[in-house]
Structures are given as structure tokens and as C-alpha cells.
Amino acid sequence: MSEKKLTKGDIFNMFIRSNFLLASFNFERMQSMGFCVTMIPAIKRLYQGDERKQALKRHLEFFNTQPFISAPIMGITAAMEEQRANGAPIDDASISGVKVGLMGPLAGVGDPIFWGTIRPVTAALGASLAVGGSILGPILFFVLFNIFRLATKWYGLQYGYTTGTNIVSDMSGNRLQKLTEGASILGLFVMGSLVSKWTSMNVPLVVSTVTGSDGKTVITTVQTILDQLMPGLLPLALTFICMYLLKKKVNAIVIIFGLFAVGIIGYALGVLA
Amino acid sequence: MSEIQMILLILVACIAGLESVVDEGQGHRPLIACTLVGLVLGDLKTGVILGGTLELMALGWMNVGASMAPDSALASVIAAILVIVGKQSIGAGIAVAIPIAAAGQVLTIFVRSATTFFQHLADKYAEKGSFRGIEMCHFLAWTLQALRVAIPTALVAAVAGTDTVNIMLASIPDVITRGLQIAGGFIVVVGYAMVINMMEAKYLMPFFFLGFVIAAFTNLNLVAFGIVGVVLAVIYIQLNPKYNKSTVAFDELDEL
Numbered sequence: 001m002s003e004k005k006l007t008k009g010d011i012f013n014m015f016i017r018s019n020f021l022l023a024s025f026n027f028e029r030m031q032s033m034g035f036c037v038t039m040i041p042a043i044k045r046l047y048q049g050d051e052r053k054q055a056l057k058r059h060l061e062f063f064n065t066q067p068f069i070s071a072p073i074m075g076i077t078a079a080m081e082e083q084r085a086n087g088a089p090i091d092d093a094s095i096s097g098v099k100v101g102l103m104g105p106l107a108g109v110g111d112p113i114f115w116g117t118i119r120p121v122t123a124a125l126g127a128s129l130a131v132g133g134s135i136l137g138p139i140l141f142f143v144l145f146n147i148f149r150l151a152t153k154w155y156g157l158q159y160g161y162t163t164g165t166n167i168v169s170d171m172s173g174n175r176l177q178k179l180t181e182g183a184s185i186l187g188l189f190v191m192g193s194l195v196s197k198w199t200s201m202n203v204p205l206v207v208s209t210v211t212g213s214d215g216k217t218v219i220t221t222v223q224t225i226l227d228q229l230m231p232g233l234l235p236l237a238l239t240f241i242c243m244y245l246l247k248k249k250v251n252a253i254v255i256i257f258g259l260f261a262v263g264i265i266g267y268a269l270g271v272l273a
Numbered sequence: 274m275s276e277i278q279m280i281l282l283i284l285v286a287c288i289a290g291l292e293s294v295v296d297e298g299q300g301h302r303p304l305i306a307c308t309l310v311g312l313v314l315g316d317l318k319t320g321v322i323l324g325g326t327l328e329l330m331a332l333g334w335m336n337v338g339a340s341m342a343p344d345s346a347l348a349s350v351i352a353a354i355l356v357i358v359g360k361q362s363i364g365a366g367i368a369v370a371i372p373i374a375a376a377g378q379v380l381t382i383f384v385r386s387a388t389t390f391f392q393h394l395a396d397k398y399a400e401k402g403s404f405r406g407i408e409m410c411h412f413l414a415w416t417l418q419a420l421r422v423a424i425p426t427a428l429v430a431a432v433a434g435t436d437t438v439n440i441m442l443a444s445i446p447d448v449i450t451r452g453l454q455i456a457g458g459f460i461v462v463v464g465y466a467m468v469i470n471m472m473e474a475k476y477l478m479p480f481f482f483l484g485f486v487i488a489a490f491t492n493l494n495l496v497a498f499g500i501v502g503v504v505l506a507v508i509y510i511q512l513n514p515k516y517n518k519s520t521v522a523f524d525e526l527d528e529l
Contacts (some may be wrong), residue, residue, distance in 0.1 A: 022295045024414035026388035027339065033395050033411045040404050051401070056399035056407065060392075064338065067296055107338075116333040116468045117502075119299075123328050124302050125495050130325025133318045138308040138326055145299055174516055181513075182506035184472045185480045189502035191465050192484025193495075198329060200458035231489040236274050236460055242466035251345050252334075253375045260371065263456025268448050272455050 004046050006078060006161075013041040015157050018074060021067050030064035032069075035074070042078045046085035055081065058092055065103035066110025071153040073102045076161020076167055083164070098165070109180045116187035118148050124198055195239050196232035203234070204273040233238045274312070274358060274430065281313040282430050283423050286350050290422030293346035293381065293413060296336060301346035303327035303370075310353035319357050323366050327352065328456050329372075330367070333464025337471055341385075344377025347422050351429050355442065358434040364450035365442050367457045380421045390412040480505060 021034035036059040043055045065073065077099060084090040126141030160167065203222040210218045226233050238259075245255050266272030274282075285306070292300035304324045311320015334342035352370040355361055389399060391410040398406025413459055432438050469481065483505075484498065493501070510516060 007389070019297050020295055020411070020415065022297075023291075023418075024388055024391055024411045025294055026385050026414070028389045028392055030339070031390060033407065033414070036395070036399075037408055037411045040408070044404065053399060053402040056402065056404075057396070060395060060399055060407075098314050111335075111337055112472050115333075115337060116471060117499075119335075120332045120464070120468065121499055123302065123304060123332055123496055127325040127328035127332075128495075130304060130308075130321045130328065132325075133322050135308070135317060135321055138304045138321060141302075141304050141328075142299065149297065178510050178516060181474075182510055184474045184477050185466065185506040185509055186499070186502040187472055188474070188477055188481040189484040189505060190495075190498050191468055192481040192486075193488035193493075193498045194332070195462065195465055196485050196488035198332070199461055230486075232485065235462055236485060239462045239465050239469070240457060242463050243470055246463075246466055246470050252463055252467065255376060256343065256371060256460055257375075259460050260453055260456045260462065261458075263454075264449055264452030267452040267455050272452075 001172045004082065006042055006045055008084055010041040010045050010076070011075075011157065011161060014038050014074060014078065015071075015154060017041070018157065021070055029060070029062045029239065031067075031070070032060050032063050035063045035070070037080070039077065040072055042081055045082055051085075054092075058095060061096060061099075063099060063103060065107040066114060067150045068114055068149050069106045069110030069156065070103075071156030072160035072163075072167070073099060073106065075157045075162075076102070076164055077160075079161050079164035084263055088167055102167075105176050105180075109183055112153075112180070112183040112187040114149075117183065117190055119145060120194065121190055122148075124194060128198075195235050199232065199235035201234045201238075202273050203271060205271060274434070277506045278315075279427075279430060282310065282350075282354065283427055283518050285309045285313055286426035287419040289346035289350050290419040293344060293377075293422065294415070294418045297414055303331055303345055303347070303349040306346060306349035307353040307378040310350055311357060314354070314357045320353055323353055323356055323363055324349065326367065326457065327370055330460045331464060332461050333466075333468045335464075336466060341378055341382055343371075343374035344381055345374060347377030347380070347425060348374035350422060353370055354426070354430055354433050355438070358430075359439050359440075359442060360364075360434075361442050362450065364454040368445055368450055369442075371453075376425075376498045377422070380425075381418070384417045384421050385399065388417065404439070427479075 009132065017038040017040070021031050021038065024033040025031060036056060039055075039059045043052060043059075045057050059077075077095060078091055080095050080098065084095070122144045125144075126137040128136030128137070144243050203226070205222045207220045207222060207225065210220070211216060242255055246252065261271060288300045288309070289306045290301070292298055298308070307320045307324030307327060308317070309320070311317045311324075314320070327345070331343075331345050334345060336342055348370040351373050352366040355369055356366040391414040395407045395410040398410065473494065480502075484502070487493065487500070487501070
């Protein structure tokens with residue numbers, strides 16, 4: 001019996017399919033159908049008959065991770081299935097074990113990198129151009145974000161497939177922990193700068209109006225005092241209030257409506273402008 | 274609005290709906306969705322400006338794990354149609370976008386629950402070893418997400434720009450639209466809070482404060498912040514004793 005091997009075409013097919021991982025996201029098994037559909041080119045190549053049915057069932061199990069960082073997991077799973085089809089003693093439990101064992105830690109890396117850093121940064125960059133009416137804004141966001149995304153998916157899949165189960169030893173030496181920690185540092189640092197720069201809050205309440213000896217009138221508002229202390233103090237305080245409320249399981253949309261009420265009442269009372 | 278525009282609008286709504294669940298190409302983000310609506314309706318500039326404004330409010334909105342963010346897809350498409358067709362202000366766009374984002378969130382949660390039906394159907398196809406069947410379940414579930422944005426969009430597009438709608442929008446008092454616009458300047462903190470909570474790393478908060486202070490007193494742009502952030506992360510990891518245990522052990526051996 002000749003050795004079963006996935007072709008370059010199979011891997012490419014998997015890459016294309018991985019772009020629809022969340023298409024059938026549901027609250028029962030989340031990305032399970034998307035994972036199975038991505039694995040189909042490999043299953044088609046490697047298995048026949050009953051083994052095929054079992055492989056399909058195996059990959060309809062619960063799965064959920066950050067969608068871009070799922071690519072290396074798909075690669076490793078494909079490599080394991082290939083070895084198994086060629087008679088290696090790999091059972092269902094070890095394939096599921098690798099999938100489940102990796103999806104949590106990798107989501108821990110993917111979430112801060114993509115949702116916590118790359119998307120807010122590229123979106124803020126694009127949006128700051130767009131509010132001036134420049135079409136470059138949306139184009140820049142779309143192109144930049146998708147370069148990061150597709151590169152991660154493409155190289156992640158190749159890496160997972162070629163490294164296979166060796167990835168487990170690759171990950172010793174704290175590599176994954178380093179990546180997670182590094183991504184979180186970058187994300188938090190950028191969030192800090194966004195709180196200060198990409199929010200606007202102005203309290204125009206006049207504290208004092210002083211006419212100097214040169215006849216110039218100096219108006220001091222609450223905002224000028226706050227800005228002298230530290231620009232962006234109010235948004236900072238608000239951020240911490242929101243963090244607290246979110247941790248208390250208050251729905252984000254409720255907080256957003258609350259802040260809108262603050263804006264409207266603040267404007268009506270002349271406290272905010 | 275011509276028939277072709279109507280068809281293209283529904284197409285844009287479908288794209289936004291499809292993207293809202295897979296979260297890949299970002300066609301559901303206000304910056305892209307509003308721009309596409311502007312392109313279809315022949316007022317690209319307004320679409321881009323509204324998209325930028327809404328995007329700056331929604332930075333950090335994300336679906337992580339099983340938790341759902343407010344829905345930017347439906348909100349962006351409908352707000353852009355009402356603003357462009359009805360010649361409304363950006364402020365009025367913000368005013369309608371947020372309630373619609375809440376409604377969209379309810380709709381997507383409904384679809385994500387209903388999709389469980391396809392999950393069980395896929396199990397049956399797996400028993401038969403049918404690739405086609407599983408693929409069909411997967412992509413049929415996806416079309417529901419397109420429809421949940423396309424249908425409300427078609428309804429709004431049909432009435433947008435009519436006197437009744439414009440009178441309704443015009444009847445929103447100034448204090449509300451102006452107040453909403455002011456709130457639009459700081460609503461984004463909710464998204465920031467979502468991101469910070471997601472990181473769940475209290476001991477790394479000094480980096481957050483460092484970013485805040487540097488931004489407050491310098492004129493660095495975002496690209497610079499990105500680079501400084503990467504540098505800080507690299508230095509932190511290189512110097513962290515947690516990752517340097519083996520080298521320390523080697524040094525001690527050398528001394529022996």
C-alpha cells in the first residue's frame with residue numbers, strides 16, 4: 001500500500017476553507033462545522049468508508065478559538081490525520097486532545113494580538129483619515145488588516161502542517177507564554193495611548209474669569225484645570241468605570257446607552273460640550 | 274433610489290451580514306460598510322465620514338469566546354442609508370446607529386441559536402459520510418446571517434428619504450443629537466474596557482499607564498506607539514527572570 005500524503009492543493013484548499021471557519025457559529029458547538037469543513041480536503045484524501053465517517057464525526061466536536069490563529073491547529077490536525085492514515089498509532093483521543101489543548105492557549109495569543117491590538121490600531125488609523133473625508137482611510141484599514149490576517153492564516157497552516165506534533169516540544173521553553181505576554185504588553189500600551197488620544201471629553205464649566213493688567217481676559221474652565229493636571233483624565237476614569245461594570249456582567253450595550261444618557265444630560269445642563 | 278442601487282444595497286447588506294459572523298475581511302466594520310453604502314448611493318464622501326465616525330466609537334467591539342459585541346453590521350448599513358438618502362446630519366446617523374446595533378445584537382444571537390439545527394443535521398450527514406451534506410449545512414447557516422442584515426436593510430431602504438421618515442428624524446430634538454455626538458466622542462471607552470478586560474493581566478497594567486502618559490504629553494502617532502509597544506514587549510521578555518532560569522543555572526555551573 002502506497003503512503004497516503006496530502007498534496008499542496010489539499011493544503012491550499014484547506015486555507016481557502018479556513019476563511020469561513022465561523023460561518024455556522026452556534027452556541028452549542030461554536031466553530032465545529034467550520035473546522036470539519038476545513039478538514040474535508042484532508043479527510044477526502046486520507047480516508048474511505050467507515051474511517052471517513054468517523055473522521056467527519058471526530059471533527060464535528062466542539063471547537064472554538066480566535067479565527068486567524070486556528071490555522072496552525074488545522075495544520076497540526078492534518079499532519080496527525082496523515083500519520084494516522086498511514087498506520088501510526090494515533091487514536092481519536094489524542095487528536096481531540098491536541099485540538100482542545102491548543103485552542104485555549106492559542107486564543108490567548110490571538111485575541112490580544114488581533115482584537116486587542118492590530119484591529120483597533122489599523123481601524124483608528126483608517127478612521128482618523130476617514131473623518132476628514134479621505135477614501136484612503138477605509139482602504140488603508142482594509143488592506144493592512146487583511147495582510148496581517150491572511151499572512152497569519154497562510155503561514156500558520158504551513159507551520160502547523162510541517163511541524164506537526166513537534167509543536168508540543170516547540171512550545172516548551174515558554175514560547176507561547178512569551179508570545180501571549182508580549183502581545184498583552186503591546187495591546188495594553190496602545191490602549192493606554194488610545195484612551196488619551198482617541199477620546200474627546202470637554203467640561204466647559206467656567207471656574208473663574210480673570211482680567212489681567214494687560215486687559216486680556218483669561219477664562220479658566222474645569223477642562224483647562226484637568227488638562228493642566230493631565231490630559232485625558234476623564235476618559236481614563238470612564239474607562240475604569242466601564243471595566244468594572246463589564247466585570248460585573250453588565251451588558252456592553254447597556255453601558256453604551258448609559259453613556260449616551262450622560263452625553264445628553266451633560267449637554268442639556270451645560271456640563272459637557 | 275434606482276432599482277440597481279436597491280439591488281446593490283442589499284448585496285452590501287449581505288456582505289456585512291456574512292462578515293459579521295466570520296469576522297475575517299472586516300466588511301461588517303463601520304469604516305468599510307458605510308463606505309460601501311456611500312459608493313452604491315453615489316455619495317462616497319458622506320459614507321466615508323460616517324464610517325470613520327462610527328468606527329471611532331466602535332474600536333474594540335469584539336466577539337470573544339461566546340460573548341457578543343453590539344452589532345456593527347446592521348447599524349452601519351442602516352445609519353448610512355438614512356443619512357445619505359435622507360440628507361441627515363452625522364449626528365442623526367449616530368442617534369440611529371446605536372439602537373440598531375442593539376437590535377442587531379439580538380438578531381445575531383437569535384441566528385446563532387437557530388443554527389444549532391444545522392449542527393444536528395450535519396451530524397446526520399457525518400453518519401452517511403456525506404461531504405456535500407456537511408458543507409451545505411455550514412453554508413446554509415451562513416446565509417441566515419446575510420438575511421438577518423439584508424431583510425431589515427431592504428425595509429429601511431424602501432422608506433428612506435420619504436417625508437414621513439425625514440420628519441421623524443427631524444423631530445429628534447437638537448439636545449439629543451448634539452448630546453449623542455458629544456457622547457460619541459467618548460463612547461469608545463467601552464471598547465477599550467472590553468479589550469483591557471480581555472487581556473486579564475493586572476500585573477501588566479503599568480504598560481497601559483505608560484502608554485497613557487506618553488500619549489498625553491507627546492505628539493507621537495499610532496505607528497510610533499505600535500513600534501514602542503513592540504520594543505517594550507521584547508525588552509520585558511528578554512529581561513524577565515521567569516524566562517531566564519536556564520541561563521542562570523548555566524552561569525552557576527561555570528562558576529563551579
